[in-house]
Amino acid sequence: MKAHVYVTLKRTVLDAQGQTVADALRRMDYRGVTDVRQGKYFLLTLADDIEPTVANAEVDRIAREVLTNPVIEEYSFKLES
């Protein structure tokens, strides 16, 4: 089983990396993009014998306690069997 975890800066936090990418795209004449936010992506490989409810709880705890700085970041994740 795999877990995809996405960690992004909260909407209220200035995303300098994302703005730099957005500015670069504008300079390169990519007109279709109006905004960019950059975040982190984690692909977790879980033990094969783990139950989905246990996996869900464990990934949620890992995302919240290890992968995310709750002051400035938020996360979402999805499981894939």
Added chain:
Amino acid sequence: MKAHVYVTLKRTVLDAQGQTVADALRRMDYRGVTDVRQGKYFLLTLADDIEPTVANAEVDRIAREVLTNPVIEEYSFKLES
């Protein structure tokens, strides 16, 4: 319209960040996780009037030419209206 772009190191490239996270999780007694790969996540906001086929082509080009280092990284993306 939004585009979610995921950039990860190729399978053959050593992912030191991911291994560090995996080691940390092991030390913290998270037994369910066997491997971690870390990558980047970009959320692009696209102009409202852009057509899906045009958006698809533009995001693919941006991901390939701007967001990804083709020597060591690969990408995937999905559009969401």
